[in-house]
Amino acid sequence: MMEEKGELSPEVQPGEEKKRDLDLNALFPGKEYDLNRLFPDEGMKKLLHDLKRNKREIDRFIKSLNLEEEG
Numbered sequence: 001m002m003e004e005k006g007e008l009s010p011e012v013q014p015g016e017e018k019k020r021d022l023d024l025n026a027l028f029p030g031k032e033y034d035l036n037r038l039f040p041d042e043g044m045k046k047l048l049h050d051l052k053r054n055k056r057e058i059d060r061f062i063k064s065l066n067l068e069e070e071g
Contacts, residue, residue, distance in 0.1 A: 022049055 024035035
């Protein structure tokens with residue numbers, strides 16, 4: 001019965017809320033056009049969000065390598 005309960009509760013979908021909250025204009029500030037209108041597809045918004053996050057992680061990794069070389 002526990003399995004049925006999990007399947008029947010539609011409000012327990014954390015991925016859904018996160019998709020609606022993605023604001024490309026806030027993620028990529030300084031653009032002259034509305035990125036949310038340019039990329040209305042939620043899948044594309046998530047992809048761009050993930051790319052931005054991955055770029056930050058790569059930049060941090062490169063920075064840590066530079067710090068190790070200097071030290």
